[in-house]
Amino acid sequence: MVGCGPAGAELARLLAQAGLAVWLVDQLADLSQAAFSSAALPLAALERFSLPASLVASRWQGWQLLGPGEAVRRWQGDQTLGVVLDFGALRQWLAGEAQAWGARLELGCRALEQRQVPDRISTLLRWRDGQQRWIKSRWVVDATGQARSLLGEPPATAGPLVTGLGVEWLVAVSADQEQRWRGQLSFLLGTDWLPQGYGWVFPMQSGQLKVGVCRLQDPKRPQPPLGPLLQSILGRCGLAGAQVLDRHGGLIRSTIARQEPHRRGRLIGLGDAVSTANLLGGEGIRHALLSARVLAPQLLAALAPGTQDRAAAQGLDAYPGQLRRALGWRWGLSGRLARRTWLGLNSPAADRRLERLLAGLEQHKQAEDLSALLFDYRFERYGFRALPYLLGLR
Ligand SMILES: Cc1cc2nc3c(=O)[nH]c(=O)nc-3n(C[C@H](O)[C@H](O)[C@H](O)COP(=O)(O)OP(=O)(O)OC[C@H]3O[C@@H](n4cnc5c(N)ncnc54)[C@H](O)[C@@H]3O)c2cc1C
Secondary structure, three states: OEOOOHHHHHHHHHHHHOOOOOEEEEOOOOOOOOOOOOOEEEHHHHHHOOOOHHHEEEEEOEEEEEOOOOOEEEEEOOOOOEEEEOHHHHHHHHHHHHHHOOOEEEEOEEEEEEEEEOOEEEEEEEEOOOOEEEEEEOOEEEOOHHHOOOOOOOOHHHOOEEEEEEEEEEEEOOHHHHHOOOOEEEEEOOOOOOOOEEEEEEEOOOOEEEEEEEEEOOOOOOOOOHHHHHHHHHHHOOOOOOEEEEEEEEEEEEEOOOOOOOEEOOEEEOHHHHOOOEOOOOEOHHHHHHHHHHHHHHHHHHHOOOOOHHHHHHHHHOHHHHHHHHHOHHHHHHHHHHHHHHHOOOOHHHHHHHHHHHHHHHOOOOHHHHHHHHOOOOHHHHOHHHHHHHOOOO
């Protein structure tokens, strides 16, 4: 298993638990470092994947949407709707679970290339001290996230790869500064906050917030650096002078149609490496975990004693379709909505269009309704009038 993110670590755990010999490698020397993800999740995901309370940095009961312009819209629920996880702690916990079931964890170890050899696949690994070794195994899973280190870029026939660049700072704030952001997920919307994207302020442990921006990349337009923009957002959010504890970020990349090959011989893709991240809310942890749950039974069947290669390949050929069905048809629609909403957000007309969409959302007073839209992609709740917008006709 190459990559110890949510996808790779979860699959390693499932396979090791079933008694298989699993190697889990990651180029990071310490999984608590480079915790690039904001890690906001709906409560249902915490329950579905049995994630313990110790990973939860904060809980949220509502939503706050700031912008376009000075508009502020709030939806408050009575109960916890979701959590913000400590992403580094999540990776460490998942890896620990896999190890506890017998998986071997190699950190500071980078996969450089792979070769298909008769009855096996061979992977070149390089450790931090420069040591290199070819390792033979029956299967290799590319769970290297958006980097797709072994599978490589999707072919042009898979449709365009939509890319968001995210930068996030973990900041220490005073109790007064924190007040406005606690208990809710806040998004900053509109071109005066950020063209072609959105910003956010998420609560973390007491006295800490995550403030970030994500911009969908458009090579036809200037893409100024996001750091200075984030600095000015801090000021606008009343957080100027907050101590920056950590700076991180990364790319989030998915094809909208998800038609890319999920396997090349004995190399199989998982999680973000096969476009499970959703660009609407820049969200992919639960989809990565889900991809592991979908692939595990197929890999177990392929590795069962006596399974012929041809039968194993047939079972694994069913995996892309199973994953597509597990993600659901709404996943694809939300991807289109993301591309249209964020990439097209670069003019006063686009701000007005967003304004109309948000005014439509305001008709629904419950915070749960907004969660149903942003996490369950239940667009039909907003009526058929929203459909032309979703399909790009309006
Ligand atoms: C700024 C930002 C904010 C986000 N916020 C959220 C959010 O709020 N909620 C949410 O659900 N999702 C969020 N996401 C998306 C989410 O983090 C990803 O979808 C999720 O982490 C994907 O999991 P994964 O296991 O597929 O890949 P990753 O988590 O990317 O894991 C891949 C692992 O592979 C390792 N690796 C890469 N190449 C190699 C190699 N050659 N050899 C060895 N190891 C390698 C990497 O070090 C990494 O640990 C965010 C993403 C970004 C960039």
